[in-house]
Amino acid sequence: MRKGSVKEVLAKIKYDPRENESDYYIVIEHRGAYGDVKKIPVEMIELGHGYFFVGEAQIPYHRILRVVKKNGTVVWETRKL
Numbered sequence: 001m002r003k004g005s006v007k008e009v010l011a012k013i014k015y016d017p018r019e020n021e022s023d024y025y026i027v028i029e030h031r032g033a034y035g036d037v038k039k040i041p042v043e044m045i046e047l048g049h050g051y052f053f054v055g056e057a058q059i060p061y062h063r064i065l066r067v068v069k070k071n072g073t074v075v076w077e078t079r080k081l
Contacts (some may be wrong), residue, residue: 006064009076010052013042013067023070028063037065 003009010026013019024042046053051060067076 003076006061006067006076006078007047007052009067010042010045010047014047024067024075025070026067027065028059029065030063042067 013024014021021042025039026042026045028038028040030036030038040054044054048058051058053059065078066074068074
């Protein structure tokens with residue numbers, strides 16, 4: 001399941017022509033509040049160096065808890081869970 005950093009996994013999903021980014025979403029911890037999580041479709045994010053962007057919002061990669069395929073398959077999960 002966990003192969004590489006979350007940024008590497010997201011880059012593969014977004015830029016590999018064999019992948020369809022609309023098939024994936026990320027689960028993030030919102031503002032570090034335990035239990036306050038949000039789902040964001042991968043197609044809505046732009047990758048940066050230490051952060052990713054959703055519109056104007058800049059969010060650090062360490063807030064990502066997991067990357068999930070819409071069929072429920074977890075493709076990456078943080079070790080801190």
